[in-house]
Amino acid sequence: MKQLDCWPQKRHAVLLAMLLILFGFGATASAxxxxxxxxxxxxxxxxxxxxxxxxRVSAEGRITFPLIGEVVLGGDSTFAAERKISRLLSEGGFIQNAQVSVTISEYKSQQIPVLGYVNKPGLYPLESQSTVIDAIAMAEGITPLGEERAIITRHRDGKTIKQEVDLHNTLENSETNALFPIEKGDVIYIPKAPVFYIYGEVQHPGAYRLEPNMTVAQALSLSGGLTLRGTLRGIVIERRDSSGKSETVEVQLTDVVLKDNVVVVDERLF
Known part of the structure; x- marks a missing residue:
């Protein structure tokens, strides 16, 4: 079968745009x-x-800094670390009101994997109040073939727990977003979106992302419409029934297309 066409649809494009507007490309860790x-x-x-x-921070959370010696920074935010070093320089009589900058040059202790159908899968820094939306934004959003759903795998009290998050609804509701904080050890996975296939006399045959309640008419539109030889009569869907057997069913333009359905458009008779 033809390779999947990456034609993002309106709902998916809006979701990606909202992610980029809210959090920006290549989001980085803050204080x-x-x-x-x-x-x-x-x-x-x-x-x-x-x-x-x-x-580099030791296993005990310590670093050594000129003039003041050993300092415990483990458990502090970068902002708190800056204030602590400034205070110690002042208390030691070395520099009064020192303007200190602490930046993370390599994240090792607090990282979270964002995997699956995101634009940049990988490990990302975990902030103290990060949510699933923050993590996906750092991975530059979901791909055109990614589902608007995140699966979070977490380990709590010796048990593995999986949670599913509807990303579209979560983005629209800031209160819902706050209900999905992420913690060290969590794994975020964006699954592949369901697809359907369309072949025959259409402009762009192939496989496409399936949106909820998509009709045959919408599927035709997504594939570029009929060719000059195509007809709206006798459109069929090839699918498997509940027992797993293949079946071919003639459909109307208002019928709903389901996951893995194959829409076939016939050639009209002159």
Whole structure:
């Protein structure tokens, strides 16, 4: 069969646009990221270039910084770490009101995998109040063939739990979004959307993303409409019945297309 055509439909395109507007391409971790073991940090003090330090957080959450020595940063946000180092420099009599910058140069301790049909699958930094929408936005949204549904696999009290999230409804309702925070150890997966196939006398035969309650007429429109030789008479759907047997059924334009249905458009007789 012909390879899937990536023709995003209106509802899916709106979802992707909302993700990009709300969170932007390539979203990065903010000051809410919680520093943990094995994170790599770059620490700068404005006006004191000789104090610039590249360091890695120890298993105990500690780093060593010039003048003040060992500092515990594990469990702090980057903003809290900046204030702590500034305070210690002041209390030690070294620099008063130091302007400190702490950035994460390598995320190791707090990461979450975003997998499946997203534009950039991979590991992304986990912030203290991240939600499933935040994580998908960091992966640059779902692909045209991704379903508007996320499966979150999490481990709680020795048990594996799976939750499903309707992304479209969640984006439209900020309160619902808040109900799906993500934590370390969670795995987010975007499954492949259901598809249907259309062949015969249409402009662009192939496989397409199936939207809820899509009709035969909408399927025809998505494939570019009929060719000059096509006819609306005798359109059939090839499918499997409840027992798994193949069947061919003649349909009307208002009939609903289901997952994996094959719509066949006949050639008209002159």
């Amino acid at each position: 809410e990221y919680i520093i943990g073991a094995d994170d790599a940090l770059q620490i700068k003090v404005y006006g004191y270039e000789d104090l610039t330090t590249e360091t």
